[in-house]
Amino acid sequence: MSATAQTRRTYRAPGQLGGRPRGRGGPRPARLALAFLLPALLILAAFVFWPVISALRLSFTDSSGFGAEHFVGLANYVEIFTTPRILRTLGVTTMYAAMFTPLTIAAALALALLLNRRTLWGRGFFRTAFFLPFIISMAVAAFAWEFLLDPQIGLLNYWLQSIGIHLGNVLQDPNLALPTVVLVAVWKSFGFYMVIFIAGLQDIPGELYEAATIDGANAWQRFTNVTLPQLSTTLAFVAIFALIAAFQAFDQIYVLTGGGPYRSTQTVVMEIYQEGFKKLDIGLASALSYVLLVITLVLSLIQFRFFNRREEAIAG
Amino acid sequence: MSAVTVRSAARTSARPVVGRALAFLIALALAFAVLLPVLIIAVTAFKPPAEINAFPPGLVPTSWTLGNFTRIFTDLPFARLLGNSFLFAGGVTACALVFDSLAAYALARLDFRGRGLLLVVIVSSLMIPFQATLIPVYQLVAHLGWVNTFQGMIAPRAADAFGIFLLRQFFVSLPRDLDNAARIDGASEFRVFWSIVLPNVKPALLTLGIFTFVNNWNDLLWPLIFTTDPEMGTITSGLTLLTGPSGILPYGTMMAGSLIAVLPLGLLFLALQGRFIESVATTGLKG
Numbered sequence: 001m002s003a004t005a006q007t008r009r010t011y012r013a014p015g016q017l018g019g020r021p022r023g024r025g026g027p028r029p030a031r032l033a034l035a036f037l038l039p040a041l042l043i044l045a046a047f048v049f050w051p052v053i054s055a056l057r058l059s060f061t062d063s064s065g066f067g068a069e070h071f072v073g074l075a076n077y078v079e080i081f082t083t084p085r086i087l088r089t090l091g092v093t094t095m096y097a098a099m100f101t102p103l104t105i106a107a108a109l110a111l112a113l114l115l116n117r118r119t120l121w122g123r124g125f126f127r128t129a130f131f132l133p134f135i136i137s138m139a140v141a142a143f144a145w146e147f148l149l150d151p152q153i154g155l156l157n158y159w160l161q162s163i164g165i166h167l168g169n170v171l172q173d174p175n176l177a178l179p180t181v182v183l184v185a186v187w188k189s190f191g192f193y194m195v196i197f198i199a200g201l202q203d204i205p206g207e208l209y210e211a212a213t214i215d216g217a218n219a220w221q222r223f224t225n226v227t228l229p230q231l232s233t234t235l236a237f238v239a240i241f242a243l244i245a246a247f248q249a250f251d252q253i254y255v256l257t258g259g260g261p262y263r264s265t266q267t268v269v270m271e272i273y274q275e276g277f278k279k280l281d282i283g284l285a286s287a288l289s290y291v292l293l294v295i296t297l298v299l300s301l302i303q304f305r306f307f308n309r310r311e312e313a314i315a316g
Numbered sequence: 317m318s319a320v321t322v323r324s325a326a327r328t329s330a331r332p333v334v335g336r337a338l339a340f341l342i343a344l345a346l347a348f349a350v351l352l353p354v355l356i357i358a359v360t361a362f363k364p365p366a367e368i369n370a371f372p373p374g375l376v377p378t379s380w381t382l383g384n385f386t387r388i389f390t391d392l393p394f395a396r397l398l399g400n401s402f403l404f405a406g407g408v409t410a411c412a413l414v415f416d417s418l419a420a421y422a423l424a425r426l427d428f429r430g431r432g433l434l435l436v437v438i439v440s441s442l443m444i445p446f447q448a449t450l451i452p453v454y455q456l457v458a459h460l461g462w463v464n465t466f467q468g469m470i471a472p473r474a475a476d477a478f479g480i481f482l483l484r485q486f487f488v489s490l491p492r493d494l495d496n497a498a499r500i501d502g503a504s505e506f507r508v509f510w511s512i513v514l515p516n517v518k519p520a521l522l523t524l525g526i527f528t529f530v531n532n533w534n535d536l537l538w539p540l541i542f543t544t545d546p547e548m549g550t551i552t553s554g555l556t557l558l559t560g561p562s563g564i565l566p567y568g569t570m571m572a573g574s575l576i577a578v579l580p581l582g583l584l585f586l587a588l589q590g591r592f593i594e595s596v597a598t599t600g601l602k603g
Contacts, residue, residue: 032505033428040419040475047472048441051452058451065455114343119332121340128586129347131593132354135581137534137552140574143559144353147360147567155356155373187353195597248447251536255556269447269537276451277541286451293448300443 052293058286065282076287086284088263089271090291092178096267097246099182104242105235107190112197113227127198131191138251141188146171146256149180174264177257181265184252189245193238200234201227240303247295268292357578360571361385368567384572391569393547397554398576400466404539404550405532407470412528413521416479421509423480424487425495435484441477447537454541464548469539473532479524482598486520487513523595526588530581551577 059076063069080086111130115123133141148156151169160167170176204227212222228235250269253259259266259274268288276285355375360368361384363377388394422428423435446453453472454463462468494516495508503512514521532538539553546557555573559565585592 029426030428033422033426033431036418036422036426036505036509037434040415040480043415043471043475044438044441044477046456047453048444048449048477051449051456052444054452054455055449111346114339114346117339119336119339120343121336122343124589126343126347127593128589130350131596132582132585133350134596135530135534135585135592136354136578137536139534139536139552139556140357140577141353143555143570143574144357146559146565147571148353148356150565150567153369153371153373153567155375156352158371158373187350192596195593199597244445248445250447254536254540255559272447272450273537273541277454282451289448289451292445296445296448297443 055286055289055293058282059290061283061286063282063286064280066280069283072283076283077291079284080287080291085263086271086288089266089268089288092263092265093247093249093267095178096182096249097243099179100185100246100249101239101242103182103186104190104193105239107186108193108238109197109235111190112194112201113223115194115198116201130194133188134191136188138185138188139255141184142252142255145180145184145187145252171257172261174261177261177265181249181253181256184256185246185249188252189242193242196238197231197234200231204230237303240299244296244299244303247292247299354578357571357574360567361575363568365568369564384568385576387566388569388573388576391566392554392557392573394551394554394573394576396547397549397551400548401533401550401552401577402580403466404469405529407466408473408532409525409528411470411474412476412479413525415475416524417483417514417517417521418509419475419480420483420487421513424484425492425513426505438477439481442481450537450541457542464543464545469542473538476528479528482524483517483520486517490516519591522591523598526584526592526595533581 060071060073061069062072062075080090114120115127115130117123120126148154149167149170151157151167157167167176170180208226208230209222212226217225248269249267250273253265253267253270254273257265259270269292272285272288272292275281275288359375359377362380362382364379364381364383367374367377367379419438423431423438457463457468457472460468462471490513495512498508498512499505533550534552535550536552536556539550540556543549543553546554549557551573555570555577558570558573
C-alpha cells in the first residue's frame with residue numbers, strides 16, 4: 001500500500017504537476033469526485049432515497065411484512081381519511097402543533113428578550129440554565145415531569161394543591177393529557193429556539209432603537225415597532241421549524257401515555273409505530289407515513305422560501 | 317432647585333439599579349422553574365424509596381443513599397446499555413463526520429458534471445423526516461440480517477444530507493489559493509482534503525459532531541425499532557422499560573438512571589458552554 005504510493009509519487013509526470021485539467025469535467029475529475037462522494041451516496045441511496053420510493057409502493061399494498069402482498073390501490077389512504085379512529089390522530093397532532101408552536105415561541109422570545117439585556121446580572125449563567133433542558137432526552141424529561149405531576153407524591157402537584165389548584169391525575173385525564181405532553185416538549189425545546197432568537201435580536205441595528213427612543217417610543221412600542229418587524233423572518237422560520245417538530249411528536253408520548261387515555265394523545269408517529277411495528281399493518285402505516293411526508297414537505301417548502309428571502313435580504 | 321436636582325439625579329441612578337434587580341429576580345425565578353425537573357432528577361436519585369414515596373413530598377433529602385444506583389444496575393443491563401449508547405452515538409458521529417466531509421468536499425471544491433443537480437437532490441432530501449421512512453429502512457436492515465447489531469443501528473445514519481450541506485457551506489467559503497498551492501507542490505487530492513482543508517473547518521466539524529452525538533444519544537424511536545433484544549438497547553430506550561401503565565413507578569431507579577443518562581452530555585455542555593450553544597444556533601439556522 002505504502003509502496004504503491006511511493007512509486008506513484010516517484011513516477012508522476014512533470015506535466016501533471018500543478019497542471020491538473022480544470023473546468024471541463026474530463027473523466028479524471030469525475031472519477032475523483034465519485035471516490036469522495038461514494039460512501040455518502042451509497043448510504044443516502046440505501047437508507048433515504050430507496051425507502052422513500054419503497055414506502056410509496058407499500059402504501060398501495062396490504063403488506064403485513066410476511067407472505068404475499070396485494071395491490072390495493074388507494075384503499076389505505078381511503079381508510080385513513082374515512083376511519084374516525086385514524087383520522088383523529090391527524091386531529092390530535094394538529095392540536096398538539098397548535099399548542100406547542102405558539103407556547104414555545106412565546107417562551108423562547110420572552111427569555112431571549114430578557115437575556116438580550118446587556119445589563120442583566122449573571123447573563124451567562126441564565127443562558128446556560130435556560131438552554132440545559134435541550135440537551136436532556138425527551139424520555140428523561142418525561143420521567144422528571146411524570147414524577148413532578150404524580151397525583152399522590154408529585155411535588156408540583158402538591159405545591160399546586162396548596163394554592164388551590166387540583167389537577168388530579170393529568171396523564172389519565174382525556175382533557176389534560178395532551179396539554180401535559182405538550183408542556184414537556186415546550187420545556188425541553190424552548191432553549192433551542194431562544195438561542196436562535198438571541199442571534200436574531202443581536203442582528204437588529206442599535207440605531208433603530210435609539211431613533212425610536214428619540215421619537216418618544218416606550219418599551220412596548222419599541223418592541224412592536226422595531227423588534228417584531230426586524231425579527232419577522234426569524235419568527236416565520238422558527239414557527240415552521242417548530243411546526244415540523246410538532247408533527248413528529250413521539251418520545252414523551254410513548255413514555256407518558258402510550259397514546260392514551262382513550263387515544264387522546266395518539267399522534268401520527270405513534271400511530272405509524274403501532275400500525276407498522278406492533279399490528280404489522282405495513283400498508284396502512286406506509287400510507288400514514290406518506291401523509292406525514294407530504295405535510296412536512298409543504299412546511300419545508302414554505303420554510304425554504306423564507307430562508308431564501310432572508311439570504312437575499314442579507315446579500316442585498 | 318438644588319433639592320429637585322438631587323432627587324432627579326437619585327432617580328436616574330436608582331432606576332436602572334431597580335430595573336436591573338427586578339430583571340435579575342425575574343430571571344432567577346424563571347431559572348428555578350426551568351431547572352426544577354433537572355433538580356428533581358438529581359435529588360431523587362439519592363433519596364431512599366421511603367422518602368420518595370412519603371407525603372407531603374419535599375425537595376431536599378433528609379437522608380442520602382446510593383441504593384438507587386446499585387438497583388439500576390441489577391434491574392437493567394445498565395452497564396451494557398451505557399456502552400451501547402457510546403458505541404451507537406459515537407459510531408454514528410464518527411462515520412457521519414468522515415463520510416459527510418468527503419462528500420461535502422467534492423460538492424464544494426471539485427468540478428464535475430452534474431454537481432449542481434446532485435446538490436439539489438441532497439438538499440431536497442432534508443425535507444424527508446426519518447419517521448416517514450422507518451418501515452422500509454427497518455425492512456432493509458432486517459433483510460441484511462442486521463437487526464440487534466451495531467452496524468444495523470449505525471449504517472442508516474452513517475451519512476446525512478444535513479451534515480453534507482452544512483460542511484459544504486463551510487468548504488465553499490475557504491479561499492481556493494489554499495489548496496491550489498498544495499496541488500502545485502504535488503499533493504494528492506485526498507492529501508489536500510485531509511491536511512489542508514479539514515484543519516481549516518475544525519469548528520464546523522465540532523458543530524456537526526456535537527449535533528449528531530446529542531441527537532443520537534437522546535433518540536428513542538430509532539433504538540426502540542432497531543433492537544428487539546434488551547441487551548442491545550441504548551440507555552434512552554432501556555430506561556423506558558422501567559415505566560409502565562400500572563402501579564407505583566420505581567422513581568428512585570428511574571431518576572438514578574436518568575442522571576447517568578444525562579451526565580455525559582451535561583459534562584460536555586458545561587465544558588463547552590458557549591461553543592455548544594453556538595453550534596446549536598448554527599445548525600438550527602442552517603437546518
